[in-house]
Amino acid sequence: MIRIASLCAAALLACTPIAAAAKTEPGATPAQTVATLVRGQPVTIAGVVDRVTDEDEFILRDATGTVRVYVGPNFVPAAAGETVTVSGRVDDDRSLEIYATAIVRADGTRVELPHRY
Numbered sequence: 001m002i003r004i005a006s007l008c009a010a011a012l013l014a015c016t017p018i019a020a021a022a023k024t025e026p027g028a029t030p031a032q033t034v035a036t037l038v039r040g041q042p043v044t045i046a047g048v049v050d051r052v053t054d055e056d057e058f059i060l061r062d063a064t065g066t067v068r069v070y071v072g073p074n075f076v077p078a079a080a081g082e083t084v085t086v087s088g089r090v091d092d093d094r095s096l097e098i099y100a101t102a103i104v105r106a107d108g109t110r111v112e113l114p115h116r117y
Contacts, residue, residue, distance in 0.1 A: 035064035040092035046085040049078045060086060060098070068097040077103055077111040088113075 032045045047062035056072035058080075069086055071077070078084050088100040103111045 033064040034060075034062050034067045034096075037067065037090050037096060037098075039090050039096075041090055042088070043090050043098055044085065044087045045098070046083070049076075049080050049082045049084060051080050052076050060084070068095070069100050070097055071100045071103070071113050073115070074113045077113075078105055082106055 032043055034045070034047070037043060037045070045060065045062065045067075047060040050059040050061040050066055052058045053068070055075050057068060057070050058076050058078070059066050060069050069088075070091075083106045085104040086098060086100050087102045087104075088098045091097040091099055099115075100113050101115070102113060105111065
């Protein structure tokens with residue numbers, strides 16, 4: 001009976017927006033934090049949009065700190081205060097910054113961020 005309940009719970013979880021947020025960038029380690037970011041490495045990180053600093057950039061905050069997220073040449077697809085999961089790569093030649101390739105919003109909507117340059 002416990003096994004059936006566990007399987008049912010796992011099946012239900014797979015259909016929720018949380019499962020969509022769990023998709024990671026190839027090579028990225030899920031559940032990273034600002035404090036554990038490594039320059040030049042793929043990343044998937046969850047946090048809150050602290051503030052939008054430009055039409056194509058925002059500051060992401062988690063329990064360990066903040067990081068700038070660049071989405072250009074696209075517009076920021078989230079608002080300040082919104083919880084998001086960001087996938088991309090940590091820049092290796094500037095101050096700590098993530099070049100995002102996708103963002104999953106709190107409602108489970110996945111926004112792909114193509115880079116056309």
